[in-house]
Amino acid sequence: MPAASVRLASLTADLLVHDLPEASVHDAAAIGRATSQHLASLPGVTRAGVCVAQAAVVGSAAVLGRRPYSRMTPDARAAVVHRLAGSGLPLVSEYFRLVRGVALMVAHEDPR
Amino acid sequence: MTYDVAVVGSGPGGAVTARECARRGLRVVVLEEGAWVEPGSAEPYSLDQMRRQYRNQGLTVALGRPPVAYTEASCVGGGSEVNSGLYHRADAQVLQEWSSAHAIEGLGLADLVPWFEAVEERLSISTPPGPMNAASDVLRRGAEALGWDGLDVPRWVRRDAGAAPVKQTMLRTYLADAVAAGAEVRSGVRVERLRLAGDRVTGVVTDREVIRAEHVVVCGGAVQSPALLQRSGLRRNVGRGLSMHPTVKVLAQLDEEVNDPADLATYQVKEFAPAMTIGGSAGRPGMIALGLSGTWDRDRELGADWRRQSVYYASIRSQGTGRVRAVPGVRDPVVTYHLTRRDLAALRAGMGRLMVLLSAAGAQLQVPSYVGAPRVSAPEQVGPAVEAMSRAAAAVMSVHLCGTVPMGEDVRRSATDSFGRVHGVANLSVNDASLLPSAPGVNPQGTLMAVAHRNVDRLLEGSR
Numbered sequence: 084m085p086a087a088s089v090r091l092a093s094l095t096a097d098l099l100v101h102d103l104p105e106a107s108v109h110d111a112a113a114i115g116r117a118t119s120q121h122l123a124s125l126p127g128v129t130r131a132g133v134c135v136a137q138a139a140v141v142g143s144a145a146v147l148g149r150r151p152y153s154r155m156t157p158d159a160r161a162a163v164v165h166r167l168a169g170s171g172l173p174l175v176s177e178y179f180r181l182v183r184g185v186a187l188m189v190a191h192e193d194p195r
Numbered sequence: 196m197t198y199d200v201a202v203v204g205s206g207p208g209g210a211v212t213a214r215e216c217a218r219r220g221l222r223v224v225v226l227e228e229g230a231w232v233e234p235g236s237a238e239p240y241s242l243d244q245m246r247r248q249y250r251n252q253g254l255t256v257a258l259g260r261p262p263v264a265y266t267e268a269s270c271v272g273g274g275s276e277v278n279s280g281l282y283h284r285a286d287a288q289v290l291q292e293w294s295s296a297h298a299i300e301g302l303g304l305a306d307l308v309p310w311f312e313a314v315e316e317r318l319s320i321s322t323p324p325g326p327m328n329a330a331s332d333v334l335r336r337g338a339e340a341l342g343w344d345g346l347d348v349p350r351w352v353r354r355d356a357g358a359a360p361v362k363q364t365m366l367r368t369y370l371a372d373a374v375a376a377g378a379e380v381r382s383g384v385r386v387e388r389l390r391l392a393g394d395r396v397t398g399v400v401t402d403r404e405v406i407r408a409e410h411v412v413v414c415g416g417a418v419q420s421p422a423l424l425q426r427s428g429l430r431r432n433v434g435r436g437l438s439m440h441p442t443v444k445v446l447a448q449l450d451e452e453v454n455d456p457a458d459l460a461t462y463q464v465k466e467f468a469p470a471m472t473i474g475g476s477a478g479r480p481g482m483i484a485l486g487l488s489g490t491w492d493r494d495r496e497l498g499a500d501w502r503r504q505s506v507y508y509a510s511i512r513s514q515g516t517g518r519v520r521a522v523p524g525v526r527d528p529v530v531t532y533h534l535t536r537r538d539l540a541a542l543r544a545g546m547g548r549l550m551v552l553l554s555a556a557g558a559q560l561q562v563p564s565y566v567g568a569p570r571v572s573a574p575e576q577v578g579p580a581v582e583a584m585s586r587a588a589a590a591v592m593s594v595h596l597c598g599t600v601p602m603g604e605d606v607r608r609s610a611t612d613s614f615g616r617v618h619g620v621a622n623l624s625v626n627d628a629s630l631l632p633s634a635p636g637v638n639p640q641g642t643l644m645a646v647a648h649r650n651v652d653r654l655l656e657g658s659r
Contacts, residue, residue: 103495122254124254125254126529127525127526128529129254184488188485189481190484191480192241192479192480193242
C-alpha cells in the first residue's frame with residue numbers, strides 16, 4: 084500500500100473513534116483500509132487533489148498536536164482529527180467530508 | 196478482419212446501435228471498458244454494485260463550487276444495469292427548444308413517437324398494478340395534500356404472472372438481441388483513441404490491439420464520448436456544454452416503516468416540471484448514513500431508525516454548464532461544472548418545496564443533506580433551513596449527464612449533424628446522451644434510446 088494510502092487509512096480510523104465509537108479498534112482499522120482502497124479509485128486529478136488536502140490535514144494536525152501526526156498517541160491523534168474534521172478549514176474540512184462519507188458507507192455495507 | 200461497425204460503449208445508445216446494425220446483417224463488434232456483470236448478481240444500490248458496475252467505483256465528481264458528485268456506469272449494458280428503470284418520453288416543449296436552438300432536423304415529438312413506441316415495446320414499459328411502495332406513497336400523500344400534480348412513473352420492468360418483476364436492462368434486451376443477431380460483445384476493453392486517416396476513421400486503438408471498422412459509432416456517454424473524441428484530435432464543439440440535473444436531498448423520518456433497501460420511490464411530483472422534479476432516492480442504511488454525514492456529530496443516532504426513513508430529492512434543469520477535458524497523459528478526463536446563482540436559488544426552492552411536501556405527508560423529522568443543516572420538525576422551520584444552505588455547504592449530486600457532443604445543423608455550435616454524424620469525418624457517429632443538447636428534466640434514457648433508434652435508422656438508410 085503506498086504511504087499516502089496508509090496515512091489515509093490511519094486518518095480514517097482516527098476519525099471513526101468519535102464517529103463510530105461502538106466500532107472496535109480492529110474494525111476501525113479495517114474500515115480505514117477499505118476506505119483508503121475505495122478512494123484509490125478516484126479519477127487521477129481528483130486523487131491528486133485529495134493528496135494535497137491530506138498534506139494540509141497532516142500539517143494542521145502537527146500544528147494542533149504540537150508534534151508530527153505519526154508521533155502522537157492514538158488518543159491524541161483521534162482528538163486532533165476530530166477537531167480538524169469539525170474545523171470548517173477549507174481543504175481540511177472538505178477532505179474529512181469525503182473520507183467520512185465513504186467510511187460510513189463502508190462501515191454499513193462491508194461485512195467484517 | 197474488418198468489422199462493418201465498431202460500437203464503442205454498450206449502454207442504451209450502444210445497445211440500440213448494435214442491435215439494429217446486427218439485425219441488418221452487418222458485422223458488429225461492441226467494445227465495453229467495464230465488466231460483464233450478470234443482471235441481478237450485484238445488490239441494487241449497494242457498495243458492491245458501486246465497486247463492480249460504476250466508473251471509479253462511483254466516486255466521480257465535477258469540479259466547481261460546489262463540486263457536483265455524479266455517477267457513471269461502467270459495465271456491459273451501461274446505466275441501464277444500475278439505474279432505477281424509470282421511463283419518460285421527452286417533453287414536447289423541450290424537444291422544440293432543442294430543435295430551434297440547435298437547428299436539429301426531425302426531432303419533434305411526432306418524429307420520435309414511432310421510436311418511443313419501439314423502445315417501450317422492447318423494454319416492456321409498464322406501471323405496476325396494485326398499491327405503490329411505502330416510500331412512493333409518502334410522496335403521493337404529500338402531493339395530494341398540497342394539490343400538486345404527480346404520477347407513478349412507468350418502468351422498464353417485465354411482469355410475468357406468478358414471477359418476480361424483472362428489470363429490462365440492455366443485457367436482457369437490446370444486447371441480447373444484438374448477440375442473437377451475430378454481434379460480438381467484448382468487455383474489459385478500453386478504447387484509447389480513434390484511428391483517423393484524412394476525413395475518415397479506419398478503426399479504433401484499444402489497450403490491446405487495433406480493431407478495423409468501416410464505421411465507428413461512439414456511445415460512451417456524456418463524459419467518455421467527448422473524451423475519446425478529444426484524445427483522437429477531434430475537438431470542435433466537443434466537451435463543452437455539459438448539462439445535468441443538479442439535485443439536493445432530504446432525509447425524512449415517518450411514523451411507519453417506509454424503507455425498502457432494494458427499491459426506491461417511483462412516484463414523482465411533476466407540478467413544477469420540466470424545470471423541477473421531486474422524487475425518491477435509494478435508501479440503504481449506508482446511503483442513509485451518507486445522507487447524515489454532513490451533520491453526523493448530531494445525527495448519528497438517527498441511523499438506527501432507518502426502516503422509518505427514506506431519502507427524497509429535488510432536481511432542477513440547470514442554467515449552468517460544464518466541460519469535459521481530456522488531459523494528455525491522464526487516464527480520466529477532467530470534468531467541471533459551474534452552478535449559477537439562479538441554479539442555487541432553484542435548488543433552495545426545490546429543497547423548500549420538498550420539505551413542505553414531506554411535512555404535508557406526515558414526516559416527523561427531516562434532515563436536509565448539507566453540511567451543518569438544522570433538523571426540521573415543523574413547517575415554520577423549512578424557510579430558515581433552506582436559507583442556511585450556502586454554496587460552500589451544499590451537497591449537490593447529479594445523474595443524467597448530456598450535451599457534450601451536441602447535434603444540429605449549425606456547425607458553429609454542434610459537433611455532429613442532426614443524426615449524430617460527426618462533422619468533418621465521413622464514417623464516424625456518436626449515438627448517446629452526449630448528443631442531447633441539454634438535460635431534459637427527466638431521466639433521459641427513453642429519449643436517448645428513441646434518438647439512437649432514429650439515428651441508426653438514418654445511418655443504415657445511407658449505407659443501403
